[in-house]
Amino acid sequence: MDEDKERFRRALDFMKTLGLHSSVVSPILRRLLKLYENEWSLIEEENYRALADSYFDQLENKDIACSYSAELQLECLSYKEIPPADSVHYQRGSLRRPKINTAISDSSRSELESQVHHSLSMPRAVKEEPLEFPSATERKDDAFQPAALPAASILTQEQGKQIVLFNKEHKSKLQNNYSGDLAKCHKPRKKLAIIAHSEGSIRKEGLESLLCIATAYGNVSDDESGVSAKHVGKITEGIPHSIMEVNCTATSSRSISEEKDANLNLAMLCTTPAVPCNPSNQKQREATSKPDFPHDSVMLNRGQEISVLEDSCSDHMPEERGNIDSGPAVPYKRLVLRRKGSSSSKLVATVKEEPICAQDCEGQHKKYILDEYDISRGQELFPILVSNSVSNESVPHTFCYIKSNITFQNAYVNFALARIGEEDCCAKCIGNCLESYPPCHCARETSGEFAYNLDGRLRQSLLQEAIEDKRNTESSSSRNKYCDKFSCLLSSGDCKGHLIRKFVKECWSKCGCDMRCGNRVVQKGICRKLQVSYISRAKGWGLRTLEDLPSGSFVCEYVGEILTNTELDKRNAVRAGHSYHYPTLLDADLSSETILQDEELLCLDATNYGNVARFINHRCYDANLVDIPVEIESPDHHYYHIAFFTTREVQALEELTWDYCIDFNDKKHPIKAFRCCCGSDYCRGRRYKA
Numbered sequence: 001m002d003e004d005k006e007r008f009r010r011a012l013d014f015m016k017t018l019g020l021h022s023s024v025v026s027p028i029l030r031r032l033l034k035l036y037e038n039e040w041s042l043i044e045e046e047n048y049r050a051l052a053d054s055y056f057d058q059l060e061n062k063d064i065a066c067s068y069s070a071e072l073q074l075e076c077l078s079y080k081e082i083p084p085a086d087s088v089h090y091q092r093g094s095l096r097r098p099k100i101n102t103a104i105s106d107s108s109r110s111e112l113e114s115q116v117h118h119s120l121s122m123p124r125a126v127k128e129e130p131l132e133f134p135s136a137t138e139r140k141d142d143a144f145q146p147a148a149l150p151a152a153s154i155l156t157q158e159q160g161k162q163i164v165l166f167n168k169e170h171k172s173k174l175q176n177n178y179s180g181d182l183a184k185c186h187k188p189r190k191k192l193a194i195i196a197h198s199e200g201s202i203r204k205e206g207l208e209s210l211l212c213i214a215t216a217y218g219n220v221s222d223d224e225s226g227v228s229a230k231h232v233g234k235i236t237e238g239i240p241h242s243i244m245e246v247n248c249t250a251t252s253s254r255s256i257s258e259e260k261d262a263n264l265n266l267a268m269l270c271t272t273p274a275v276p277c278n279p280s281n282q283k284q285r286e287a288t289s290k291p292d293f294p295h296d297s298v299m300l301n302r303g304q305e306i307s308v309l310e311d312s313c314s315d316h317m318p319e320e321r322g323n324i325d326s327g328p329a330v331p332y333k334r335l336v337l338r339r340k341g342s343s344s345s346k347l348v349a350t351v352k353e354e355p356i357c358a359q360d361c362e363g364q365h366k367k368y369i370l371d372e373y374d375i376s377r378g379q380e381l382f383p384i385l386v387s388n389s390v391s392n393e394s395v396p397h398t399f400c401y402i403k404s405n406i407t408f409q410n411a412y413v414n415f416a417l418a419r420i421g422e423e424d425c426c427a428k429c430i431g432n433c434l435e436s437y438p439p440c441h442c443a444r445e446t447s448g449e450f451a452y453n454l455d456g457r458l459r460q461s462l463l464q465e466a467i468e469d470k471r472n473t474e475s476s477s478s479r480n481k482y483c484d485k486f487s488c489l490l491s492s493g494d495c496k497g498h499l500i501r502k503f504v505k506e507c508w509s510k511c512g513c514d515m516r517c518g519n520r521v522v523q524k525g526i527c528r529k530l531q532v533s534y535i536s537r538a539k540g541w542g543l544r545t546l547e548d549l550p551s552g553s554f555v556c557e558y559v560g561e562i563l564t565n566t567e568l569d570k571r572n573a574v575r576a577g578h579s580y581h582y583p584t585l586l587d588a589d590l591s592s593e594t595i596l597q598d599e600e601l602l603c604l605d606a607t608n609y610g611n612v613a614r615f616i617n618h619r620c621y622d623a624n625l626v627d628i629p630v631e632i633e634s635p636d637h638h639y640y641h642i643a644f645f646t647t648r649e650v651q652a653l654e655e656l657t658w659d660y661c662i663d664f665n666d667k668k669h670p671i672k673a674f675r676c677c678c679g680s681d682y683c684r685g686r687r688y689k690a
């Protein structure tokens with residue numbers, strides 16, 4: 001009998017650690033005991049899963065109104081966290097729990113429900129007790145059993161770095177699948193103490209370290225003082241695997257402001273030593289092309305994003321970088337985590353605290369969507385993942401991802417080698433042209449100096465020139481008044497001219513150098529970790545970098561269909577009412593041309609076919625990307641590549657932007673300019689009145 005009492009107490013203690021109050025749990029537990037004929041093992045199995053399930057089931061069945069007393073809103077949260085059945089990716093069957101639903105008779109069920117309902121609707125004063133966590137040794141006590149709810153366990157690998165994530169949100173037992181639609185409840189609540197607990201063990205070669213990260217949601221405070229994480233981990237060396245056992249607990253006890261949600265996330269990251277990146281390494285390619293997660297960023301349930309930015313032994317790293325997002329709704333916090341057993345080795349993670357969409361009190365569903373897949377469908381070297389944590393807008397499926405430009409109908413693009421003269425290639429070069437002296441013919445376009453430095457970045461003088469060119473677009477002196485000679489779609493006959501742009505020329509097929517030549521940057525394609533991300537309702541989707549980018553780095557090319565301007569004109573006529581527009585003119589060399597045929601007057605349209613660049617939003621004047629015309633296959637400049645380079649150092653998770661050079665006051669353009677929300681101090685579009 002005493003043993004039963006003790007087991008009863010243990011069950012309640014455990015449920016308390018999930019935030020479920022004894023007075024609510026006790027009747028449910030009693031009912032379960034009756035149903036299972038005192039077979040405790042069925043209830044204790046998997047850390048009281050049956051009990052927890054029964055609790056949630058009852059709440060689910062009884063549509064409890066949201067007018068709880070404040071101290072019980074935690075239960076409300078638990079209930080509302082349960083996503084609609086059709087959106088839950090987690091399989092109930094996988095819980096292996098006893099079939100409570102069928103086992104409970106109607107009368108038992110209603111009795112049970114009434115108990116739950118009664119308990120929840122009774123206003124009671126709940127004493128807020130400070131949360132105390134058992135130490136590692138205390139935890140050996142049976143009274144504190146770690147939850148064995150199925151922790152999300154995700155493996156990613158990139159450049160040898162292995163990140164293993166065990167993620168658990170308090171009581172979020174249903175959300176162990178990291179993708180899917182989740183609904184949540186925003187409820188005013190006062191003080192909330194939440195606990196997350198996770199455990200797991202992994203077997204993996206060469207495990208090196210363990211980190212435990214705890215983060216909390218909620219508009220509560222600007223510091224992390226209310227959140228703490230402890231872990232007990234050990235790595236056992238063994239051949240061929242190391243075994244890591246992790247046991248992690250996090251607590252948060254903070255004041256939660258109204259209308260905000262609260263959450264606690266736990267992530268455990270295990271790293272293996274980095275190995276040098278070699279894109280030709282097949283194994284690595286396979287690993288990086290896995291369409292599950294970004295290499296060093298782990299998307300947690302409900303969109304919390306932890307990006308491992310730096311793993312360094314330096315003590316000079318800034319601990320706070322502040323808010324690095326331009327959008328209003330997505331604050332970032334930067335955590336600096338110390339490695340266990342080391343006072344100097346730090347791992348810096350940026351935690352993106354997402355506004356959590358909710359099933360609000362009116363019962364209206366707003367779904368929080370996380371779509372995680374490689375939008376390039378394996379075409380790019382690194383997967384380009386998609387993330388939306390702002391709205392219920394789903395991943396754009398309205399276009400087809402292409403890695404390089406494709407020609408539409410009669411657009412004239414001729415790559416015949418015969419058209420490349422001796423002065424337009426370096427047939428005699430061997431190896432890396434950047435190391436040759438004097439520079440070969442391919443440096444001619446950039447005044448006899450190669451456009452790129454040995455580290456692959458654009459030379460600063462060229463970069464500055466390109467930035468200046470763009471910034472002067474408003475002044476007519478930098479434009480060539482060419483368009484009176486033909487119908488220009490920029491302004492339908494009222495053209496203010498086109499920018500004269502300086503080209504970069506890369507080596508190509510007729511050159512003697514090989515693909516390792518430093519004068520081949522754009523043609524190698526995207527080699528940065530990028531993410532298509534929903535920025536805001538005003539701007540829609542955008543592009544972010546997931547890694548720090550030095551100034552002058554090549555990011556990506558603007559890829560689309562190569563169209564004639566006449567075709568574009570036709571398309572624009574039917575697209576006038578569309579919200580987003582993706583075409584861009586290939587007009588960088590119009591000034592040097594005489595009269596052009598229609599099929600030579602080209603543009604790129606990424607509306608139906610395009611790459612990541614179609615998501616880059618506009619920013620007036622001080623954008624962090626600049627578009628540079630690049631000659632690769634063809635010495636004539638009707639057709640060329642538009643390549644984006646960083647105008648300055650760009651930090652991981654910043655949105656990438658370029659100046660579209662839109663004339664926001666041009667009322668004659670067939671496409672009405674959007675109302676600019678770039679946020680720049682020099683914004684030209686803000687003045688535009690719709």
Ligand SMILES: C[S@@+](CC[C@H](N)C(=O)[O-])C[C@H]1O[C@@H](n2cnc3c(N)ncnc32)[C@H](O)[C@@H]1O
Nearest residue numbers: 539540541579580581615617618674676677678
């Ligand atoms: C090339 S698309 C960029 C990707 C687009 N945001 C999307 O969701 O697909 C250009 C369109 O994005 C929107 N956009 C880009 N920059 C913007 C800005 N600064 N302010 C408001 N809207 C912007 C405009 O609707 C524009 O037509």
